[in-house]
Amino acid sequence: MDTRHICVSVNERIAEFSPRNKELSKMLGEFTEVCAAEGREAVTVSRYNGLKYFTAGTYCGFACFSDGTLIEILPSADGGAAEGRKELCEEFCRRCGFEFSMSGFDPDRNFMEYFISVFASETMKIIKSGVLSAYASREENMTSVHGTILFAENIRRNLVHRERVYVRHDVFTPDRAENRIIKAAAAMLIKLTANSHSSHLLMEALSFLDEVAVPYDITAEFGKCINTRNTKKYSTTLNICRMLFDRNEGTAFSGKYISCAQFYRMGS
Numbered sequence: 001m002d003t004r005h006i007c008v009s010v011n012e013r014i015a016e017f018s019p020r021n022k023e024l025s026k027m028l029g030e031f032t033e034v035c036a037a038e039g040r041e042a043v044t045v046s047r048y049n050g051l052k053y054f055t056a057g058t059y060c061g062f063a064c065f066s067d068g069t070l071i072e073i074l075p076s077a078d079g080g081a082a083e084g085r086k087e088l089c090e091e092f093c094r095r096c097g098f099e100f101s102m103s104g105f106d107p108d109r110n111f112m113e114y115f116i117s118v119f120a121s122e123t124m125k126i127i128k129s130g131v132l133s134a135y136a137s138r139e140e141n142m143t144s145v146h147g148t149i150l151f152a153e154n155i156r157r158n159l160v161h162r163e164r165v166y167v168r169h170d171v172f173t174p175d176r177a178e179n180r181i182i183k184a185a186a187a188m189l190i191k192l193t194a195n196s197h198s199s200h201l202l203m204e205a206l207s208f209l210d211e212v213a214v215p216y217d218i219t220a221e222f223g224k225c226i227n228t229r230n231t232k233k234y235s236t237t238l239n240i241c242r243m244l245f246d247r248n249e250g251t252a253f254s255g256k257y258i259s260c261a262q263f264y265r266m267g268s
Helices: 019-038 080-096 111-129 151-158 177-189 196-208 218-224 232-245
Strands: 004-009 013-016 043-048 051-056 060-065 069-074 134-142 165-173 258-264
Touching: 004 013, 004 080, 013 019, 019 043, 019 051, 019 060, 019 069, 060 080, 060 111, 069 080, 069 111, 080 111, 080 232, 080 258, 111 177, 111 196, 111 232, 111 258, 151 165, 177 196, 177 218, 177 232, 218 232, 232 258
Parallel strands: 004 069
Antiparallel strands: 013 051, 043 051, 060 069, 060 258, 134 165
16 A cells, blocks of 8 residues: 555644645544544644644554555654654564564664564464364265265255255364454455565465455454464464454554554553
């Protein structure tokens, strides 16, 4: 996604509310109302000398709007934007359980791209080590008997086609909750990134997860995740997915024009 990047520190002005900024004002205005309704001041409205401004609140993070505009709000730091971005990336890593490393940090790369890069790299680690599969019950018409014949349904479907038999059987499949959640996150983030490396990793991940269904109810899918020794390698990636999708996590922000938004109270 091509983006217009606006980077400010907490409590700084983002943009003036004016006809010159009609589209941006409309999007920020709606987002500000959502933030106010939820009691989370990521973006607020302020006035100075009779003019109205959108101002960064006390939360740090990013909001990517549907037109590609990216608002990045950084902590105030003596080292300027680079140091503020580093502090924000460290906070994100602390929350998701990823070990921050200066070798993977580029002070010129916005926080959204860093967020996506961590998800993409951790997802590929899972795929390269082997995604987990599970047994699932499946009903289908087959040419030979596998599992249990469902006689009533078999008669209904195959009265004419006697060469087929309708059965219920178990299949060992990667289509399990953890992988469905990751696929949904990858499908969201690949639309946002402008980084070629992250885009490549996410495309590769989606290709590997081709057999995995896209979940209809992601909240329900989190309830199906199993915390075992085998799923430990999923920990960081699923923590990032919870940030994206789980409203109880408290980091995801929504709005009519929001494609994706993550904001944190630093140190909380």
